[in-house]
Each structure stands twice: as structure tokens, then as C-alpha cells.
Amino acid sequence: MAAVSKQPPGELDQLDPNFGGDALTLKPESYLSMVWRRFRRHKLAMAGLCFLILMYFVAVFAPYIATQSYRHTDPPNRLQPPSGEHWMGTDHIGRDLFSRVIWGSQISLSVGFVAAGVAVVLGTVIGAVAGYFGGVIDNLLMRFTEIVMSFPTFFLLITIVSIVERSIFNIMLVIGFTSWPGLARMVRGQFLSLREQEFVLAARALGGSNARIIFRHILPNAMAPVIVSATLRIGGAILTESGLSFLGLGVQEPFPSWGNIINGGRTFLRQAPWICAFPGIFIFLTVLSFNYVGDGLRDALDPRLKD
Amino acid sequence: MLNYVIRRLLQMIPLLIGISIINFGIMHLAPGDPVLLLTERNAPPEEVARIRALYGLDDPIYVQYFHWLKQILKGDFGRSFVDGRPVIDHIMDRLPYTLYLNFIVMIIIYALAIPVGNISALRQYSWFDHVVTFFAFLGQALPSFWFALMLIYAVGIKSDWLPIAGVGTIGVTLKRHGLWTVLVDRAKHLILPVTVISLGSMAGITRYMRSSMLEVIRQDYIRTARAKGLPEKVVIRKHALKNAMLPIVTLFGMELPILFSGSVIIETIFSWPGLGLLSIRAVFQRDYMIVMALNMIGAFLMVLGNFLSDILYVLVDPRIKYL
Numbered sequence: 001m002a003a004v005s006k007q008p009p010g011e012l013d014q015l016d017p018n019f020g021g022d023a024l025t026l027k028p029e030s031y032l033s034m035v036w037r038r039f040r041r042h043k044l045a046m047a048g049l050c051f052l053i054l055m056y057f058v059a060v061f062a063p064y065i066a067t068q069s070y071r072h073t074d075p076p077n078r079l080q081p082p083s084g085e086h087w088m089g090t091d092h093i094g095r096d097l098f099s100r101v102i103w104g105s106q107i108s109l110s111v112g113f114v115a116a117g118v119a120v121v122l123g124t125v126i127g128a129v130a131g132y133f134g135g136v137i138d139n140l141l142m143r144f145t146e147i148v149m150s151f152p153t154f155f156l157l158i159t160i161v162s163i164v165e166r167s168i169f170n171i172m173l174v175i176g177f178t179s180w181p182g183l184a185r186m187v188r189g190q191f192l193s194l195r196e197q198e199f200v201l202a203a204r205a206l207g208g209s210n211a212r213i214i215f216r217h218i219l220p221n222a223m224a225p226v227i228v229s230a231t232l233r234i235g236g237a238i239l240t241e242s243g244l245s246f247l248g249l250g251v252q253e254p255f256p257s258w259g260n261i262i263n264g265g266r267t268f269l270r271q272a273p274w275i276c277a278f279p280g281i282f283i284f285l286t287v288l289s290f291n292y293v294g295d296g297l298r299d300a301l302d303p304r305l306k307d
Numbered sequence: 308m309l310n311y312v313i314r315r316l317l318q319m320i321p322l323l324i325g326i327s328i329i330n331f332g333i334m335h336l337a338p339g340d341p342v343l344l345l346t347e348r349n350a351p352p353e354e355v356a357r358i359r360a361l362y363g364l365d366d367p368i369y370v371q372y373f374h375w376l377k378q379i380l381k382g383d384f385g386r387s388f389v390d391g392r393p394v395i396d397h398i399m400d401r402l403p404y405t406l407y408l409n410f411i412v413m414i415i416i417y418a419l420a421i422p423v424g425n426i427s428a429l430r431q432y433s434w435f436d437h438v439v440t441f442f443a444f445l446g447q448a449l450p451s452f453w454f455a456l457m458l459i460y461a462v463g464i465k466s467d468w469l470p471i472a473g474v475g476t477i478g479v480t481l482k483r484h485g486l487w488t489v490l491v492d493r494a495k496h497l498i499l500p501v502t503v504i505s506l507g508s509m510a511g512i513t514r515y516m517r518s519s520m521l522e523v524i525r526q527d528y529i530r531t532a533r534a535k536g537l538p539e540k541v542v543i544r545k546h547a548l549k550n551a552m553l554p555i556v557t558l559f560g561m562e563l564p565i566l567f568s569g570s571v572i573i574e575t576i577f578s579w580p581g582l583g584l585l586s587i588r589a590v591f592q593r594d595y596m597i598v599m600a601l602n603m604i605g606a607f608l609m610v611l612g613n614f615l616s617d618i619l620y621v622l623v624d625p626r627i628k629y630l
Contacts, residue, residue: 280453288448
């Protein structure tokens, strides 16, 4: 499908510029613009995308948006309800919650992004190598995948987190290391069917190395489900991180993440419910957006679904 | 069939060995000497050495591994580093509570998800389907701990409707208050945790049921059933439903590890004295014997669950030939 876009524009569509725009269009539509056109029709996915762009903007410009530093304490003004001065109120040592939630977006979003990235790279490489080479390599890699899959994910996660130093970077890695097996299996399945096709044979006949065939020829054709799963995984990783941080096993104070702000507010749920309420809304909307964007991408990228 | 079962069982052995090696490996990468947990801070070196020998911690690592493996094959998971009680006793104390909670959740989830998923599929793109899809997305994106805290605030703190922690009110006993009071008290304690867990895990099964049903009603044999003039009710109930339920049946196998593993987060929030709470306490106290046992049992049940769902699949679906 990607090959279609490389065709040079024909003569005909230069003759009559008004001719394009319907089913008879002669100028071939590029793959990306087709995906984008189909994605735009999914209203909730578009809404999700807008929200995520806004959130990333907030995260990048957090130092300018937050009204205070995330570690600025003001004990006399502790547990203040939301007001004009403190939009989301203050926590038990008088830190401005709005600022902490904004700074927290930086941490929560990057943990989600990097953790999903680690999982996608690991899952794709392991799945691709297993599916491409088959035989003993496939057998070994898939047994290993099954072993990792057999552990109850959250148990395994808290086990590893309990023995490593709980830095933000380690949290990212651990979430990534525990969430790649599903993806590896999926990529392997794709490779098993793609490697039998003629273009792989052609590439091999032309003397392409294994690495080149895997990454330049087959992988681009297997990318659609990987992109969808990567999108969903970012949301999943944000949820996992918030769960870990809520248990006190994730991002550590004084660094704010949405999960550990809620953990800090738990003791004060009775007097100051806003401490828990606001970060949760952000987690919820962000994860929901990722899920809708993933759903929209799934529909837009699926070649079997025609317009 | 017997051949298939035996082959499938044999496949589990290398998997379980791999799991045990990784599990053991992770625990031995752990920093911090467990012996220091077991001894007094100022214990003399001889005492430390004695304890080390007692737990076999001075053997080479592969000797320790085989020793540990031999023990767990006998069902002995060692003793807690913290209080010296056998790990299996700790687990048996907590297991009933986790099973009790998860069993009720499981019944509720399936009782709701199966009909809802079916109706959703049969009336694809109706308002009902849209509402169900919306709630499925909601349930998957909602952080369970946040939802739990908000519920606790709304019905447990703001208005005193429901108890927010524990399995039952302390002091409410069969002897003193009679069966009915105890049952009502237990049920009230269940409402919040069950609601939170169900909302989170119903989404997946509902979507699964829906897509399975959608797949089936597009099949030729459904068209045939309709073409020969059968009433729609019969087509759905006799021809479609049976086939659409096949993938769901295999999910029951996967319920086995879920029943056991419980929810760390939910049990923590609602102070539910199950395995989730045990695991988080063990993790914080670095009680590696308990952590290792829970991981091992959890993984074993996952492998067993996979096995059961494969067998179930072959049993319920005559189209599948066991090779």
C-alpha cells in the first residue's frame, strides 16, 4: 500500500485541476493523508488527540504554567480548598496542588511515553527476530516470552520495584520490561505470514542482509498494529505508574506524579477530598484519550475497512 | 484426546522450570542481606553465621536453588523472614478472603457481561450499544484506586451509607446477632470493593462477548438458519449463542489465576485481608520468602489456567481437532 504513493503524478490531473476530489481522482492519495482523513472521522479520537496535544503542551511548558515550584511548602496554608489563589487547593504541607498537578503531568506523561517505548522496542525486536528466523531461535524466544507472561503482572512489577532503587528512570524501565510479551507475540505472528511473501524473496535475491530485510522490508508492513498497540500502551503505562506511585512504590516524593499526589492525599480524604480528586481526573482523561486515539488509529490503519 | 492432554502437560514442565529460575534469580539480585533482618542489630558474627547456615544462605547459589525447588515441590515454601512462621500458613490465612471477594466479583462480571455483550452485538450501533461501548472505555481508563477513593468519600464519609474497610464489622458475630445480621453486614462490606473491581474488569469481557457474537452472526450457517424460515429468537438462541459462547468458556480457565492473585490496590484501599494485602506488606518488609512464594504460585496457576482453557476449548468445540 505504501508503494502506491511513490507513483509520480500522471499528466491528466495537471490538465484539469477541478477533476480531483471524488472517487475518480486520478492523483493517487498518499497513504498518510488517507489515514489522516479516515482518522478525522472518528470524533472521539479527534477529541482525544486534541486533549493529548494540550496535555503535552502543558507538560513541556510546565515551568511557565505552574504558579509555584512543586516543592514550595507553606504550612500555615495547609489543606486549603480550591480558591482563586490556589485553583486546586493545597495539600497537607501547604503546597499548591495546581502547580503539583502541572509538574506531575511532566513526570506522568514521560513515564508513560518511555515505558511504552521500552516495551514496544523490546516486543518488536524479539517478535521480529523470532518470527523471521523461526526454528530454534523462535522456540527459545517464545518460551522466554511465555515465562514472562506467566507471572501475574502486577505482582512481578511490585516485586522488581521493591528491589531496585525507585528512581523515575527505573520505574520507566521496570514498567517497560514487564509489558512487552503481548506485543512480541503479535509482531511474531505478523512476521510469520509476511516472511513467506514474494517481496521478501525478492529482497533476499538482491542480497539484502537479514537485518535489512527485517527492519527495512518486513517491519514497515507490520507497523500498523504496532502503532495502535504502542498508543494503547502509553495509556496503560500511565495507569500502571499511577497505581505503583499510589502504593508508594513508584515515583517518590518530593517529585510529583499524579499517582503519588493521590497517595499523599489519601490520609486527608475526609478533610481535603480535592487533593485526591484533581489528579485522578487528569489520569482518567489522559488514559481515555490514549485509548480513543488508539481506537481511531486502529480503524484508520486497517486496510480491510474500506471507506 | 489423551495424547493431546499428555503432550500439553509435558510442555508445561520446561515453562515451570524457567519460571522458577527467573523467580529465584530476581530474589537473589535483591540488595540487602536477609540475614540482617533475622538477627539482632548487634549480633555477634558467630550468631549471624549460624542463622545463615540455618537458612542455607551460605551454600553456592545453584545448591540453594535446587534445595528451594525440592522444598516447593513438597509444598513447603519456607518460613517468613519477618516472623518465622511457615509461608504457607501466611498464605492459607489470607487465601479465603481473596477467593471470597474474587469469586463474587467473577459471578457478577459474567452474569452481566455476557447478556450485555450479546445485546450490544445484536443491536450493533443502537443507542444501547453506544452506551455500553462508552462505559467499556470508561471502565478501562478509570484508575481503580481513584474511583475507589471517590466512592469512599461519597458513600462512606460524606454520607454514612456503607462501611469502607474490612470484611465485616468487628464484634458482629453469629452467636450474638444471628445469621441475618451477619449476612447483611458482610454484604454491605462487599459492595464497594466489588463495584470497583467489576467496573474495571467487565469492560474487557463485554467487548469480547460482543465481538464474538458479531463474528458468529455473520456466518453462513446463521444465514441458512434465517433462510429456512426459523424465527429470529431460535436463530439467536439455538444457533448463534452456542457458538458465540465458545471463546467465553475458555476464559473460565483464565479465571483461575485471577481468583488467586487478587487485587493489590483494591485490597490495600479497602483493608481487605487477602493475598494482595499480604504481598504488598511482604514487599515493603522485604520478606522475600513470601514474595517468592506468591509469584511462584501465581505463575503456576497462570500456566495451569492456560492449560485448562486449551483443554476446555477442545472439549466444547468439535471443530477443533487435537493434533
